[in-house]
Amino acid sequence: MTSVDSAAPERCPCLSGETYLNCCGRYHRDGTTPPTAELLMRSRYSAFAVGDAGYLLRTWHPRTRPAALELDEALRWSRLDIERTESGGMFDTDGVVEFTAYGRENGERLQQHETSRFVRVDGRWVYLDAVDE
Incomplete structure (x- = not known):
């Protein structure tokens, strides 16, 4: 498992093109x-990755x-694709992010597709649950 500190100079796992510390790492560390x-969805994906x-x-x-x-x-x-978003902006109170995450486990390729719901609690975005499809 990669530690947060050792991921510092690397590209962010969310594939934003930024370094980990300048992207999701700032949410993780401070x-x-x-x-x-x-952005919460991306930072949570990166948290799984690191x-x-x-x-x-x-x-x-x-x-x-x-x-x-x-x-x-x-x-x-290894990869995150954001398929769509609904609401979830800076002035919204709830939002939906549909994504597909790709990875490997014991040499086997895998992917996880999910539609996640997010809400604000005390002004902060939090993951609520996955919508059954």
Whole structure:
């Protein structure tokens, strides 16, 4: 599993084109709040990619958040495609982000497609849940 510090000079896992520290790393390390649901989605994907379970729990809605989260060290995320967004802007209170994430686990290719719902709690975007499709 990649640590947050060792990922610093690398390109951000969310594929924004920025370095990790200038993109999602700033949200992971200093508590800066992503201003949109899509940026929260990207930062959460990057947290999965770098193994930052604490960030994932902090950005999960209190009503749906698990008590603990153990990330699979054999799983390596490599690409994130944002398919669509609905609302989730700087002045919205809820939003939807549909995405596909690609990776490998034990040499096998995998992909996860999800439509995620986000809401604001105390002015901060949090992940609520996935919409059943």
